Amino acid sequence: MTAMLLDGKALAQKVRNRLKARIADLKKKTGEAPGLAYLVVDNDPVSAHYVAGKTRACEEVGVKSFVYPYPADMSERALLERIDELDIRPDVHGMLVQLPLPPQINVHAVLEHINPDKDADGFHPYNRGHLFSASPSIAPCTPKGIMLLLKENGIEVAGKRVVILGRSLVVGRPLSMLMLGADATVTICHRKTRNLPEITRSAEILVAAIGQPRFVTAEHVSPGAVVVDVGINVVDGKLTGDVDFDAVSEIASAISPVPGGVGPMTVAMLIDNTVSLFERRVLRGRPEKV
Numbered sequence: 001m002t003a004m005l006l007d008g009k010a011l012a013q014k015v016r017n018r019l020k021a022r023i024a025d026l027k028k029k030t031g032e033a034p035g036l037a038y039l040v041v042d043n044d045p046v047s048a049h050y051v052a053g054k055t056r057a058c059e060e061v062g063v064k065s066f067v068y069p070y071p072a073d074m075s076e077r078a079l080l081e082r083i084d085e086l087d088i089r090p091d092v093h094g095m096l097v098q099l100p101l102p103p104q105i106n107v108h109a110v111l112e113h114i115n116p117d118k119d120a121d122g123f124h125p126y127n128r129g130h131l132f133s134a135s136p137s138i139a140p141c142t143p144k145g146i147m148l149l150l151k152e153n154g155i156e157v158a159g160k161r162v163v164i165l166g167r168s169l170v171v172g173r174p175l176s177m178l179m180l181g182a183d184a185t186v187t188i189c190h191r192k193t194r195n196l197p198e199i200t201r202s203a204e205i206l207v208a209a210i211g212q213p214r215f216v217t218a219e220h221v222s223p224g225a226v227v228v229d230v231g232i233n234v235v236d237g238k239l240t241g242d243v244d245f246d247a248v249s250e251i252a253s254a255i256s257p258v259p260g261g262v263g264p265m266t267v268a269m270l271i272d273n274t275v276s277l278f279e280r281r282v283l284r285g286r287p288e289k290v
């Protein structure tokens with residue numbers, strides 16, 4: 001392997017250490033701890049794994065976790081009511097509904113129902129709108145984590161050709177806005193994109209977020225490119241990214257591994273968002289929309 005490893009595990013630990021100190025300071029000032037609630041419908045093994053990782057990290061830094069698992073056949077109305085209950089709780093400063101949701105629940109209705117001032121994921125249309133108009137907001141955790149992973153590894157984004165594989169609301173679309181805000185030239189590719197390898201080979205920074213194990217091979221990457229792997233796929237019981245790591249790490253100048261790359265950064269950014277929501281509410285005494 002010749003590429004530099006973008007070690008998200010180590011960086012996330014540093015970020016959590018900084019957050020721990022910030023939270024301890026806030027506790028001294030306010031006598032309160034930030035609280036984050038998780039609503040998990042249909043607690044499948046993957047969701048359970050994600051949520052366990054998030055609550056472990058919260059515990060480490062001093063954020064209180066409230067986990068609410070619900071059955072797979074929960075109605076949309078019941079879920080909206082649970083969100084309302086959390087919205088008025090003073091000890092809950094942020095909340096998230098773990099995705100994906102079962103088919104009887106409309107994901108857009110749910111995300112829109114979360115108070116933007118308690119929206120730890122940054123998925124509410126209000127917060128997305130802020131991201132779109134490049135004004136400060138609570139940004140989705142994975143894209144925010146990718147930007148920090150690049151920055152802290154000394155990888156300049158301004159002026160670079162960035163190609164993002166995947167147009168999801170969780171990663172591809174919000175990441176394109178953060179990249180644009182950081183002065184990159186951005187292309188988003190998806191399943192109907194033609195001449196894909198030609199486009200991905202034009203990338204100085206290539207981000208794979210499509211959920212297809214080892215989809216990105218050496219033919220997609222030009223020598224010296226930076227490759228960020230957002231994929232979390234389980235193959236033969238093993239966590240596997242969207243990038244063929246062994247082949248691509250011989251060509252790229254830097255690459256993020258799976259596991260230990262983007263995943264831990266996502267969790268650290270979730271805590272960062274929760275602390276920001278807590279600060280807005282408790283320090284300034286009122287929810288403030290910035």
Ligand code: GUN
Pocket residue numbers: 050096097098099100121141142170266
């Ligand atoms: N499922 C996979 N990633 C995420 C995430 O970042 N937030 C939520 N709420 N659900 C997810």
